[in-house]
Amino acid sequence: MKIIVTGTSRGIGKRAAERYIAEGHFVYGIDKNDGVIESENYKHFKADIRYKDRLPDITDAEVLFNNAGLQNSEDDIENNLKGTINVTEKYIRSNAKLKSVLFNASSSAVTGQEFPVYSASKAGLIGYMKNTAIRLAPRGVTVNAISLGGVYTPLNDVVVNDKECFQKIMDVTPLKKWMTADEVADWVLFLTLKNRSMSGQNLLIDNGEYDLNYRFVWKD
Numbered sequence: 001m002k003i004i005v006t007g008t009s010r011g012i013g014k015r016a017a018e019r020y021i022a023e024g025h026f027v028y029g030i031d032k033n034d035g036v037i038e039s040e041n042y043k044h045f046k047a048d049i050r051y052k053d054r055l056p057d058i059t060d061a062e063v064l065f066n067n068a069g070l071q072n073s074e075d076d077i078e079n080n081l082k083g084t085i086n087v088t089e090k091y092i093r094s095n096a097k098l099k100s101v102l103f104n105a106s107s108s109a110v111t112g113q114e115f116p117v118y119s120a121s122k123a124g125l126i127g128y129m130k131n132t133a134i135r136l137a138p139r140g141v142t143v144n145a146i147s148l149g150g151v152y153t154p155l156n157d158v159v160v161n162d163k164e165c166f167q168k169i170m171d172v173t174p175l176k177k178w179m180t181a182d183e184v185a186d187w188v189l190f191l192t193l194k195n196r197s198m199s200g201q202n203l204l205i206d207n208g209e210y211d212l213n214y215r216f217v218w219k220d
């Protein structure tokens with residue numbers, strides 16, 4: 001299968017792309033930074049998703065994983081929400097064989113914890129995901145979102161590398177763990193490759209943050 005993944009130059013997007021490739025798929029990676037994946041089954045496009053006109057033309061993809069995002073930048077709405085809408089509107093039109101779309105939202109979209117504009121950008125994504133699911137259902141395309149709690153990626157180095165701060169985070173995380181990008185990739189591959197029957201859903205995969213009495217802690 002041909003698969004579009006945004007944000008493949010590090011973190012969750014990179015790991016998901018590597019796992020798709022390991023399973024024999026071909027990945028079109030889009031990132032504003034240079035590509036880092038070396039494979040004949042990977043094609044990198046250096047593009048910023050905020051600018052729709054600069055997105056590459058792709059017409060033979062069956063999966064779209066909308067992953068690229070920033071956390072607590074000045075531009076979270078333009079980047080995480082509008083940029084993802086740019087990507088989605090372009091590729092749902094130009095890819096007739098599309099089978100599934102997955103959005104990487106955030107547990108903060110549901111809890112309201114974390115950073116104000118970030119939470120808003122991710123909550124907006126969930127509303128947009130539902131709208132897209134309704135529009136694409138007649139084509140048989142499944143459209144869902146994952147809302148992750150903490151994942152070990154460079155995005156979070158600032159708190160993971162601060163022992164005291166990270167202990168405070170663990171103290172209020174019910175399952176006393178974060179996820180690896182590899183664990184996230186398991187969910188991403190299942191939801192985009194295997195799932196054919198669930199659509200319009202936002203899955204909270206959050207180490208119990210939401211339902212098990214979580215409070216958000218970050219570095220001062």
Ligand SMILES: NC(=O)c1ccc[n+]([C@@H]2O[C@H](COP(=O)([O-])OP(=O)(O)OC[C@H]3O[C@@H](n4cnc5c(N)ncnc54)[C@H](O)[C@@H]3O)[C@@H](O)[C@H]2O)c1
Pocket residue numbers: 006007008009010011012013030031032033047048049050067068069070071079083104105106107147148149150151152153154155156
């Ligand atoms: N790490 C976590 O704990 C966590 C938790 C919940 C949700 N998320 C979400 O998962 C996604 C990936 O997070 P990560 O931790 O892997 O982050 P990361 O910073 O490690 O990687 C994000 C990648 O996206 C790219 N990117 C960002 N904005 C872009 C743009 N406008 N155009 C093109 N590329 C862009 C970056 O260059 C980078 O390579 C994000 O949307 C993030 O909000 C992460």
